[in-house]
Amino acid sequence: MEKHIESLLKRISWGSITIATLTLLSMIIQTPETCIPATPSTSMTKFPRSSCDSNHRQHLPIDKKNRRLWSSKTWNQQVQSYMQLFEELQNRGLLANHSKVLCVSAGAGHEVMALNKIGVADVTGVEVIDSLPLVSRADPHNLPFFDGVFDVAFTAHLAEALFPLRFVEEMERTVRNGGLCVVIVERCGGEELDQIVGMFRKSRLVNAVNITFNGAQMTRILMKTNKVSA
Incomplete structure (x- = not known):
């Protein structure tokens, strides 16, 4: 049994x-239904027909994308705000058309375009993600430039830096002795302002003023590099 x-x-x-x-x-042998090509259709839908359809999006050339972006009202308003900021520096003799300017964490490049529009031709914009032709890819904490090659370094995104001290060190390093570091932060004063100024160990404070920038209350800080020779 x-x-x-x-x-x-x-x-x-x-x-x-x-x-x-x-x-x-x-x-293993059977083809998944989600990958079976869809039958031809006259539908104008832009949604993918299956999970394997990767060609449903229209890829615009970069120049066409840029024309669309640069013609938008929001873009032009932000560029205008930067132009007013830089024109004030021009009027004070702190920025000239022949100045070599570095824009750190330049985003999509509003400040680069603004500087070009007011006559500053030699402008370099860097960001962790490029936005050609205005902004190239580079790590703001490890800038790929020699020491002292720029007259002015500018950023409106210090508060977003992963390592603020390293970020500031790289700005100072790439600016010549006697050059200018320009920083825009949310409106601040007192100890908070002192902390920001204190990060610039090779520069002295020129001034810090409260401004209205792109509809927001901000503080503009000007630091003049004062590097000690070895």
Whole structure:
């Protein structure tokens, strides 16, 4: 009796293994329904027809994307705000058309375009993600430039830096002795302002003034580099 049961269990076991194997082979060979190409359709829908459809989006050339972006009202308003900021520096003799300017964490390049519009031609914008042709890709904490090659370094995004001290060190390093570091932060004063100024260990404070920038209350800080010769 025991041998009969043992034989029956073996047959059931082999049968289960056979069924499982055939099922697995069927799943491997069969094409998933989600990857079956859709039949031609006259529909104008832009949604993907299946999870394997990666060609449903229209890829615009970069120049066409830029024309669309640069013609928007929001873009031009922000560029205008930067132009007013830089024109004030021009009027004070702190920025000239021949100045070499570095814009750190320049985003999509509003400040780069603003500087170009007021006549400053030699402008370099960097960001962790490029936005050509205005902004190139570079790490703000490890700038790929020699020491002292710029007259002015500008940023409106110091507060977003992962390592603020390193960020500031790189701004100072790449600006020549006697050059200018310009920083815009949310409106601040007292100890908070002192902390920001204190991060610039090779510069002295020129001034810090409260301004309205792009509709927000901000503080503009001007630091003049004063590097000690070895």
